[in-house]
Amino acid sequence: SKFSEFKPLNEHTLIEYIKTIPTLSSKLNNSFSDISIKEIGDGNLNLVFIVSNSTGSFIIKQALPYVRLVGESWKMTKERAYFESLALKEKGKLCPEHVPEVYHFDRVMSLIGMRYLEPPHIILRKGLVAGVEYPLLAEHMSDFIAKTLFFSSLIFRSTTDHKRDVAEFCGNVELCRLTEQVIFSDPYKVSEHNRWTSPYLDRDAEAIREDNLLKLEIAELKSKYCTCPTLFFFLCISFMGICSVCKNLCSFRFCERAQALLHADLHTSSVMVTRESTQVIDPEFAFYGPMGFDIGAFLGNLILAFFSQDGHANQANDRKTYKEWILKTIENTWTLFYYKFTKLWDEHRDGAGEAYLPEIYNNPEVQLLVQRKYMTELFHDSLGFAAAKMIRRIVGVAHVEDFESITDAAKRATCEKQALDFAKMLLKERRKFEAISEVVSAIRQI
Ligand code: ADP
Ligand code: SR1
Ligand code: MG
Ligand code: MG
CATH class of the missing domain: 3.30.200.20 (Phosphorylase Kinase; domain 1)
Structure with a gap:
């Protein structure tokens, strides 16, 4: 044919x-x-x-x-x-x-x-640039993230099912490599693809390439992101458990990092919205990876939207109320996600999931301890990935309409610099935050 x-x-x-x-x-x-x-x-x-x-x-x-x-x-x-x-x-x-x-x-x-998501569905990022509030956004996104991550994780699934799907999605290695390059590498080195609002941010872009602490932190996140392809997994087993790619004990780390089936490109242009409906599109980067990568993508892009608002303010609308709505949405998304994810965990405690066997985690005290530890690490991962995703959108290859639509370059650079300074602080200090309300307070202080 x-x-x-x-x-x-x-x-x-x-x-x-x-x-x-x-x-x-x-x-x-x-x-x-x-x-x-x-x-x-x-x-x-x-x-x-x-x-x-x-x-x-x-x-x-x-x-x-x-x-x-x-x-x-x-x-x-x-x-x-x-x-x-x-x-x-x-x-x-x-x-x-x-x-x-x-x-x-x-x-x-x-x-x-x-399915064609008909108008009035629009890309969320465009709604954020236009200053439109979506009252159900946090509710819907926390639902999507909690369900898709929980039900594809080892907390819910058997090792056999999990490994089979991890292996299948390992085939998406070229897209993973693209992410490794444009999020975790290029912004931290000289690359022909990088760009920024020059000359205003020249010094800031250079500072990122000279910041040793930042390089340490991005290396840790890159390592969490880089699940070894199946081929290497089998290779590393044969090399006494030492992975030839990441030089780590892969049989352990492989499970740890392939936490769930990620969307893996969950920014605000991968969500289409009306006031009543929220639809997630474009999961072409999907693979089994660290859950915080999805949560961080969404939160990081909302933070970018927040910092771009001053560039869209005018006499008719100073965007102050709108900025408050974005902050509330950031807070509610994490809070609702936490509630829904841990509720699913509690409901399925005695199911087929092989991560936390009921015979071992057999009393309320230990159950609470492991859940808190898991969620705290997930929170810090999410903040780290949020920061990494903010940085790449300001000094990397692919920028975002939130800033690009601010035509006055000086004004745009001021907004971008605030976002960049916040992201650098978040990447380095993420482990000091204990609650999402503290992150929101820190955003306000910039
Ligand atoms: P890419 O992978 O190139 O980013 P996307 O899947 O994000 O492609 O789609 C590009 C654009 O096409 C979106 O920004 C949106 O405007 C439109 N689009 C994609 N999928 C749909 C859909 N199911 N319904 C309506 N519009 C869509
Ligand atoms: C060349 S980088 C292109 C970017 O667009 C996709 O949506 C992903 O975010 C990717 O990093
Ligand atoms: Mg897209
Ligand atoms: Mg895409």
Whole structure:
């Protein structure tokens, strides 16, 4: 057939493609005379088309063999579409209220057909730039994060199920490597991809490359992020338990770090919202990794939104009330997540989960102790990853609309510098924070 090997689609060839796929064409009632197709991809990597006619609609997302933001010179596997479809389906099972349904997946064409999140759904980041409040955001996101992380973790699952899925998602190694580069490496070295608001932040970018303490902290987080690929896992077992990649006792650390199935790119452009609905899209970076990476992505991007608000303030709206709403949302997201995650843990204490066996954690005192220890470490991981994600958006390759839409460069740099100073402090001092309210107080003090 015409589509037996990969080709990037356009508005015309996509119609031909849809005609060959009954699940998709039936969504349009097999009527193509009034079909409308529009490419609307505004993300960093992929093509996204809205397909609709008078009877139905859907989204087609196609991966390209390169990073769209940079161009064809930066090659990137289009197999990411496979992991995105797998993660959408898995997370859709765990939390159907907040994940769009997948209608179709084609591995050869690296293409996903899914529910079109119709207007008034917009990308959350755009809502944050416009100063719109979403009263259910913390409730919904804490729900999504708690359910998807808990039910894919060893606290809930058997070692056999967990290892099988960890191994499957190890295949997404190229996307993991991209994250390692753009979040944990490039901002801390000279890289052709880095950029910042110059000349205002020249000294700040340089200071990051000279900050030994910061380098120590980012190394620790990078090590938590870098789950060894299965291949190395088996290799390291044969090398007496010492991993040839990270030089650590992998049979222990491998489990520890592959905590749960992460979305792994959970910033505010991966969430679409209305006042009533919250939908998580774009999990192409999905893999089994440290839970704090997802929580930190969301919190870090809300903190970026907070620090960008002064750049959007004007005579009609000083954004003060809005900044308070963002702070409340940061606080509520963590508090509700904590409550929901530990509640799930309590409810499933005697289930198949192999991390904390009931025969060992067999009294309320020890149960509380392990839970508190786990949640404290998760809190500090989340703060660390939040900080890392803030830093990369200011001095790394991919920036965010929160700041980019502030056209006055001096004003933009002032906002970015506040965010950067806060992120550097958070990365270094994260273990000193005992509660999310303390983090919010520290944001206020900048
Ligand atoms: P990328 O991986 O390139 O970042 P995204 O999955 O984030 O691609 O999609 C890019 C854009 O396409 C989003 O910002 C959003 O505007 C739109 N989009 C993606 N998925 C949907 C969907 N299911 N419904 C409506 N719009 C969508
Ligand atoms: C080249 S870096 C592109 C970035 O866009 C994606 O959404 C991820 O955040 C990635 O780091
Ligand atoms: Mg995206
Ligand atoms: Mg993406």
